[in-house]
Amino acid sequence: MSRSTVQPNVDAEAARGYELVVIGGSAGGIEVLNVLLGALPAGFAPAVMIVTHLPPDSPSYLVPAFAHRCALPVLEPDAGERIMPGRVHIAPPGYHMLVEVDRTVALSTDAAVRFSRPSIDVLFESAAAVYGGRLLALLLSGANDDGAQGLKRVRALGGTAWVQAPDTAVSPEMPRAAIERGAADFIYTPETMARRLAALPASF
Secondary structure (H helix, E strand, O other), rough: OOOOOOOOOOHHHHHOOOOEEEEOOOOOOOOOHHHHHHOOOOOOOOOEEEEEEEOOOOOOOOHHHHHHHOOOOOEEEOOOOOOOOOOEEOOOOOOOEEEEOEEEEEEEEEEOOOEEEOHHHHHHHHHHEEEEHHHHEEOOOOOOOOOOHHHHHHHOOOOOEEEEEEHOOOOOOHHHHHHOOOOOOOEHHHHHHHHHHHHHOOOO
C-alpha cells in the first residue's frame, strides 16, 4: 500500500535533489529503521539524521546495531560536527539534536518537547529552517504526536514529508497525528519507503 495525499507526481518528487534526510520514530520505529537503513546503497548522497525516543540513561546501542545493516558510515555526532553527505547521524540518548545554520550539529539538554528528549519536532524544525526544499523528512511508528508539528514546518518551507502508513505501524499514533494535521505529502509502507529512498538520485 502506498498513496499520495497531496502531491500527485511521485516520479517528479523522487527526482528531487535532497541534501538531507531526517527520520523520526518511537515505539516500533527501530524495526522500520532497520528496513530503511538496510536498503540504502553505498553511494547514497544525502546526509541522514535520525531521532528515536530512548530513555536518557539507556546505553547507546543504535550505532553498532544500525552499522551492521547499513552500507553507510553510522555515528553519534559531537556538538559542532559537520553534517556530512552519505553518513548516518544518530541523536545520542538524552540530547536534542539540531541543525545549525552552518550545517553543523548542535546538541542540547533543554527541556523535553512532546515529553521527549531527543525530540523529533526539534530536529525537523531546525533542519527545515536550514535545508528548505532540499529536505526530506520521514515520520515512523510511535506512540505520541512528536513529529507532526515538525513535518508541517518542513512542508511550509518547501521540503517533503513521508509518513509511515498507520496500519503498518506497531504504534500508529505518531503517523496518524501527522496525517490528521495535514502534515504528510506521501503515506508509505516501510517497504515502499525503503525502495523510494534507495532510488533517490546519487548526487544533487
